[in-house]
Amino acid sequence: MSSASAAALNRNQNLSSAVREAEERYIVANPESQRLAQLATQRLPGGNTRTTVHFSPFPLYMASGKGSKLTDVDGHSYVDFINEYTAGVFGHSNSVIAEAVRQALAGGINLGAPTKHERLLAEEIQRRFPAMELLRFCNSGTEANLLALATARATSSKPAVLIFDGAYHGSILYFSHGGSPLNMKFEWITSTFNDLAKAKADIAANAGKLAAVIVEPMQGGAGALPADPAFLKGLRAACDEHKVLLILDEVMTSRLDPGGVQHLMGVRPDIMTLGKYVGGGMTIGAFGGRAEIMARFDPGRPDAYPHGGTFNNNVVAMAAGHAALTSVLTTEAQGRMNALGDRLRARLNDLARKLDVPMQTTGIGSIFGIHFHVGPTRNAGDLDRGEHGREQAVADLKKLFHLDMLAAGQYISRRIMGNLSIETSDVEAESFCQAVEEFLVSRGDVVRAAFPQS
């Protein structure tokens, strides 16, 4: 169907009939994904072992990936704008990483001993993030944050941790909408992201029991909401004043600059965490920071913190990460990817303004979040207030957008967060913008109708 006739057809629809029609189209187009999803429900709850990749009526099952593209089990091709939820910085078939993995495996799959690989990767991580004066590896970003928090609590002999509403630090450290029932039972003090006055007051009021403040330099799970640099700098000063450790969770954001967002914004943490791409696409986490804190992990010390972990130094992640960070994610490649993301966000915001649709694109560099929202987007509270009373309409808009983008060959998440890889081309970024433009034209009336006051 031409875009003009699609637009004419869609103009008369209301939101719920548009969603119903888009969902029917999706089901008809993806019989094999549907079949596989149904089979999986007999083994896995809801057919799923990773909530992030689930969406209704059933998720797409992917068959393969190459460069910047994915192919699903029904044979459709997509430009990948999920990129393994920001871990897939390198695209899907980087030959340098594949060779590093092959060579590591040829030497034996995990040797139950230290190897040179962990030192080499640690060296490169330290070069990029000087705040990591000493570091340790683990297996995921969640684990890195748990260990960072446990380290802060043990070092300070204080129990509490200040977190920010909307934060995502891992599957059991999830603080949106009142937090997850699965969360670790630490003593959490909840403050407001990008509200320095409140955060300073919360730190001062709880200083006696506060081990650490943990913060993402850009809240990823909340929808790519960047911290104001003055907010991060103010947290640094308040932590210094009250002798509280500052933990930067750069699991997602460190890809936004060779030195992470801490380098972009000029804030040095006491402890920081990494994960996702630093293992070259393999399973990994890392935590580290000031030498006098991390030195307690030296097993030769009488007072050493014990920290085992069967796969902490697994050779595949160590070797792949080293090759990826030293030979693939060069300063030039990283700079190009992030500059392309900056242009993409600017273009989407221009389109929304020009077409008068209440949509905003937030983010930094190569990570973006798209919001059907009017007003400020400083934190999760702003978004929640914007949705108040029409939560269902906003959820339906996200679903409609998502299904339309999939139909247009753009693989993006249901919560409408996206990111680029070093393989994403200018042409692919432009094709994404064109698909969004088509959505804004054909569905503009439906979106505006969900915002009667705008």
Ligand SMILES: Cc1ncc(COP(=O)(O)O)c(C=O)c1O
């Ligand atoms: C900021 C942040 N911290 C921690 C995590 C958890 O990392 P993992 O999924 O590797 O456990 C994530 C994952 O998305 C994240 O975005």
